[in-house]
Amino acid sequence: MSDTAEDEFLDARSLLCPLPVIRTEERVNQLAPGTVLKVRASDPGVLHDIPSWCRVNGHEVLEAREDGDEQVVVLKVGADDDGAS
Amino acid sequence: MSKQPKAVALISGGLDSMLAAQVVKDQGVHVEGINFFTGFCVEGHTHAIRQKDKDKAKRNNALWSAEQVGVKLHIVDISQEYVGVVTNPKHGYGQNLNPCLDCKSFMVAKAREWMEENGFDFIITGEVVGQRPKSQRRETFPVIADESGAGDLLLRPLCAKRFEPTLPEREGWVDREQLYDFSGRSRKPQMALAAHYGFEEYSQPAGGCCFLTDENFSRKLADLWQARGTKEYDLDDIMLLKMGRHIRPAPNYKLIIAREDGENRFMGGYRKRFHTVRDLDNPGPLALVQGEPSADDLETAARITARYGKGRSAEQVRAEITPPGGEAYVAEVAPMPPAQIAEDWHV
Numbered sequence: 001m002s003d004t005a006e007d008e009f010l011d012a013r014s015l016l017c018p019l020p021v022i023r024t025e026e027r028v029n030q031l032a033p034g035t036v037l038k039v040r041a042s043d044p045g046v047l048h049d050i051p052s053w054c055r056v057n058g059h060e061v062l063e064a065r066e067d068g069d070e071q072v073v074v075l076k077v078g079a080d081d082d083g084a085s
Numbered sequence: 086m087s088k089q090p091k092a093v094a095l096i097s098g099g100l101d102s103m104l105a106a107q108v109v110k111d112q113g114v115h116v117e118g119i120n121f122f123t124g125f126c127v128e129g130h131t132h133a134i135r136q137k138d139k140d141k142a143k144r145n146n147a148l149w150s151a152e153q154v155g156v157k158l159h160i161v162d163i164s165q166e167y168v169g170v171v172t173n174p175k176h177g178y179g180q181n182l183n184p185c186l187d188c189k190s191f192m193v194a195k196a197r198e199w200m201e202e203n204g205f206d207f208i209i210t211g212e213v214v215g216q217r218p219k220s221q222r223r224e225t226f227p228v229i230a231d232e233s234g235a236g237d238l239l240l241r242p243l244c245a246k247r248f249e250p251t252l253p254e255r256e257g258w259v260d261r262e263q264l265y266d267f268s269g270r271s272r273k274p275q276m277a278l279a280a281h282y283g284f285e286e287y288s289q290p291a292g293g294c295c296f297l298t299d300e301n302f303s304r305k306l307a308d309l310w311q312a313r314g315t316k317e318y319d320l321d322d323i324m325l326l327k328m329g330r331h332i333r334p335a336p337n338y339k340l341i342i343a344r345e346d347g348e349n350r351f352m353g354g355y356r357k358r359f360h361t362v363r364d365l366d367n368p369g370p371l372a373l374v375q376g377e378p379s380a381d382d383l384e385t386a387a388r389i390t391a392r393y394g395k396g397r398s399a400e401q402v403r404a405e406i407t408p409p410g411g412e413a414y415v416a417e418v419a420p421m422p423p424a425q426i427a428e429d430w431h432v
Binding site for chain 2: 056
């Protein structure tokens, strides 16, 4: 699968879940809707947790895949609705 | 209130907090979840590290709960501030090093801060009076409300009817008649409510989701504090207490010996912080040596480490000993016979 072009990159390698999710939320909170963020991690749990976090918080997952011993998740920041994220 | 009221729900990943959020959401309240990362959460850490667990499902229960209820979830890192709760709990510890009452008050206080920063109106928890852990006693409920600063903005939907109405009830933001009066250790009311909502799968009850309630983990943490002469820790300490064999041959140093390849890889990331030891001649574990070991101590560490590798029966092995971030050197050592590894060295 080819890489999706990203606007922003987050290196979450060496972090164990849920820290990659926390760092993703912290970064997403600073980004405008529509921004594409690529997260690279080294805990297989991110392939469950970041897409799950995206689903509940209204962000779109464009890719979620293994890349050797690492994992890549690409997401598009959703519109900020009445919530706080 | 003319606008839709907003509540922030503490979501642990267990059934009760999931039900509490659902009950209030059902009343037309805008609910969002919050989950706190303390470093002691029993989630996927050990599964993520250990090779043999690679095929086990890795699910964050708090996220899963939020998906079931259909609410947003914010996972917030409070691990730095949480140190004070663990090292100096005002209300003391439970059976192990679990400061449950201080922990609950602290989390509700953090939820109150989040509520104020984000323009929310009240706080929900899944607490049930009389249930484990011991922070859920009738006399501790007002302590949590007071010490967190939440006061009567703290609503416990599953047992609200057993207490005086809170502000959200008095103001009509929620209908008290649609709240519950659960109490005691029976799980039957919660299971019935879960069935009502169609929740067929849920995780363990409160208290079982924290390493501080674990006797073995608490013993290792107490040993760490004793060796340092101070009740301090950082997140790396907590991660390392969750893995490997911990062997303390003397007060000034401790070995953490990997138990399998996943732990070998993860612990290799700490080479710059601790001495490392491994057998060069045979497959075997990496060991971290914490503390202030002498040259003789490091040879002893190498002998112990060799005992846990494939070269355990060899007369001599070449051990690689590497100082933190320094140059490795090689020492010829004899693997230590199991009988010489004293029982009380095992932490």
